[in-house]
C-alpha cells in the first residue's frame with residue numbers, strides 16, 4: 001500500500017469498484033481502493049443481479065441506461081466476464097391505476113431514448129409464458145432489462161481500473177480517518193497508514209460506520225431482502241427449447257415481485273410489506289460472506305399473489321431462499337457527492353440498485369472530483385438533499401416505508417405518512433384547525449390546501465377531490481386577499497465587509513441598492529444554473545466598508561446544497577460570513593388586490609406604491625411584532641412576504657387574519673400557489689430550473705447582468721450561451737386536457753416526434769386553462785402549431801403560451 005495517494009476509495013463492492021474505475025478512466029490513476037476482505041464482501045455478492053433502466057427520476061434513469069451500456073466496455077478492457085444477459089422484460093399492471101402509471105413511464109422513456117412499448121396482457125403472456133394474462137390489465141415491454149453476475153461485474157471494474165494504473169488492496173480494513181491541518185486525510189488501516197487528498201466512502205453496509213469515523217451520521221439503513229430460486233421447471237425448459245432464448249424479466253408491480261430465469265428454474269424476489277431492518281444501529285464488522293435466516297412467513301403474502309399471477313410456480317419446488325441485507329437512503333435513491341463541511345470527503349453509498357446504478361454513480365462522482373461538477377443532473381442522488389433532520393429514527397421510519405412501497409404507486413397528490421410532523425412552525429395547529437392538508441418539504445410540514453369539513457384527498461392520476469377547493473383558494477387570491485405560510489423557503493444571511501463583492505461574484509444579477517431586492521440566478525462555471533434566488537440588500541447606512549447586511553431567499557429543499565456551494569467559495573480571510581436562518585426565521589405571505597389595504601391596516605408605516613414599491617424590502621412592525629417585509633409575490637399578484645422570528649408568528653398570523661376579515665381574507669396552500677404561478681409562466685427550482693439548463697434556455701437571461709463589471713461565476717459561459725443561442729427553450733403550453741393535468745416528465749411531441757419534456761404543470765384555475773411548462777429545442781420553440789403533450793397514454797393538442805395568462809403587463813403586481 002502506498003503511503004501517499006490522491007484518492008482512497010473505501011469499499012470494494014460494486015460501487016467502490018465503479019468509482020475507482022471511473023477515476024482511473026478519467027485520468028486520475030494515483031488512486032487506490034481499500035477493501036477489508038475480498039471484493040464483494042458486503043451486499044454485492046448475494047445480489048440477484050437484475051438490472052433495469054426504469055426509474056422514477058428521469059435523470060437517474062439516464063444514469064441507469066449508462067450503467068447497463070457500460071458493461072461491454074469494462075468486460076473488454078478487463079477481460080473479465082460480467083455475465084450480462086440482456087433478456088428484455090415486461091412491466092405488468094394488474095389495475096387500471098397502475099396502467100396509467102405505466103403509460104407515464106412510457107411517455108417519459110420516449111425522450112430518454114428508452115425502448116418501451118405499451119402492450120396488452122395477452123401480448124405480455126406471449127413474451128413471458130409463465131404469467132396468467134387474466135390477472136393483468138396490460139403491460140409495458142422493455143428491451144433493455146437483464147441480469148448479470150454481481151461478482152464478475154465488480155471484478156471487471158477492479159481489473160479494468162488496475163489496468164489503467166489504480167491499485168486495489170484487499171484485506172485492508174480502514175479503522176480511522178483523521179483530517180490533518182493541511183486538509184489532507186490520514187487513512188489509518190490495519191495494514192498501515194496512507195495520506196490522501198480525497199477519501200470516498202463507498203462502505204455499503206458499513207457506510208454509516210465509515211461516516212462516523214469523521215463525525216458524520218449518514219441517513220442510511222440496511223433492510224433484509226429475500227428472493228427464492230425454484231427447482232428446474234418443465235415450462236422453462238420447454239420455452240428455452242422452443243425459442244432458443246431465456247425467459248424474460250418480469251416486474252409485477254401489484255404483486256410487488258420481480259422474476260427472472262435462473263439456470264433451469266426461476267428466481268422470484270419480493271419487497272414485502274412487513275419490511276425488516278437489519279443492524280439498525282451498527283453493522284457488525286465480522287459480517288461478511290454469510291446470509292441471514294430466511295423468513296418465509298414474512299414474504300408469504302407476496303408469494304401467494306405471485307403463485308396466482310404465475311401459476312407454474314404452484315407446481316414447482318423451492319430450491320433455495322436467499323436473505324441478505326442491503327442499504328437504502330430514506331427516499332431509496334443513492335447518496336452521492338461531497339459532504340458539506342468536510343472538504344475532500346466524498347460519499348457514494350445507499351445505492352440500493354448497484355447493478356443498475358453503480359456505473360452512473362461512479363461516473364458522476366469521478367466527474368465531480370476531477371472537474372468540480374458531476375457532469376449530469378444528479379440532484380435526486382445528491383447527499384445534500386438531506387439535512388440534520390434526517391436523523392437515525394427518521395431514516396429508519398422512511399426506509400421501512402420506502403422498502404415496503406418499492407413497487408407501490410405513488411399518486412401525484414399522495415403524501416407519505418412516515419417521518420411526519422418532525423418539523424413544524426408555530427402556527428401548525430392554527431392552520432390544522434382551518435383544515436390544512438399537509439405535505440412535507442425538507443422535513444418541514446407545509447400546507448398543500450385547506451379542506452372543508454370531511455373533504456380529503458382521493459389519490460388519483462386525474463383531477464381529484466381537492467380541485468374545487470384549490471380553485472376557491474385561487475379565487476380568494478385573485479379577487480380578494482390570500483394568506484400563505486412560506487417558512488419552507490431557505491433564508492441565508494450574508495454579512496461582513498467583503499459581502500457585496502462576494503455576492504457580486506456569486507450572482508449573475510445586478511445587486512440591488514439598500515432597501516431593494518433583485519431576482520438573482522446563480523451559475524456554475526459551465527454557465528448552467530445552480531440556484532435561483534431573491535437577494536435583498538438590508539444594509540442600512542450604505543456604508544459598505546463595515547455594516548453590510550444581505551439576505552438571500554431560495555429554494556428550501558436546496559438549503560444544504562447551497563450552503564455547501566457558498567462555503568466552498570468563501571474567501572479565506574473571514575471578510576464574508578454566510579449563515580442559514582433555517583426556522584429561526586419564519587414567514588407568511590399575503591397576496592391579492594386587497595393585500596395593500598390589509599398591510600396598511602396592521603402597521604403604521606405608509607404602504608402606497610410610491611412609499612413601498614415593487615421589490616422594496618423594509619423592517620416594519622405588524623401588530624406589535626418586528627418583521628421584515630418584502631414587496632414581492634410568487635403568485636404574480638400584488639403581494640408581500642413577511643418574515644419574523646418564530647415567537648412572533650402566531651401574533652402576526654392572528655393580526656393579519658383578524659384585520660383581513662373585512663377584505664375577505666382566506667388561506668391558500670402550495671397547490672393554489674402552483675396554479676397561480678403557472679398562469680404567470682414562473683418556473684421553480686428543481687423543476688424548470690436545474691443544473692443542466694443555461695439562463696437563456698430557462699428564460700432567466702433577463703436577470704443576468706452580462707455587462708456588469710464583476711467577473712461572476714459562469715460569466716464567460718453565459719456570454720457564450722447568449723451568443724450561440726443555447727440548445728433549448730423553456731416554454732409554457734396550454735394543453736387541451738380533459739380530466740387530468742400534467743405533473744412533470746411527460747413527453748412533448750412536435751409534428752409527430754418526441755422533441756421535449758414537461759418540467760411541471762397543473763390547472764391554472766383563475767384562467768381556466770390546463771398549463772404545462774417544459775423544454776423544447778430552440779429551433780421549434782416559437783412554432784405556433786404542431787405541439788402535443790402525452791398524458792396518460794393520449795397525445796393532447798398543446799399551444800405555446802408566450803405571454804402570461806394573467807396580468808401580462810404586470811399592472812397588478814407592480815401597481
Ligand SMILES: Cc1cc2nc3c(=O)[nH]c(=O)nc-3n(C[C@H](O)[C@H](O)[C@H](O)COP(=O)(O)OP(=O)(O)OC[C@H]3O[C@@H](n4cnc5c(N)ncnc54)[C@H](O)[C@@H]3O)c2cc1C
Nearest residue numbers: 011013015036042043044048049050174204205353354355
Ligand atoms: C438479496 C439481495 C438481492 C439484490 N438484488 C439486486 C438486484 O437484482 N439488482 C441490483 O442492482 N441490486 C441488487 N441488490 C442490491 C445490491 O446488492 C447493492 O445495491 C450493492 O451491493 C451495493 O454495493 P456497495 O458497493 O454500495 O456496497 P457493498 O456491497 O456493501 O460494499 C461495501 C464494501 O465496503 C467494504 N468496507 C466497508 N467498510 C470498510 C472499511 N472500513 N475498510 C475497508 N473496506 C470496507 C465492505 O467489506 C464491502 O465489501 C440486492 C441485494 C440483496 C441483499
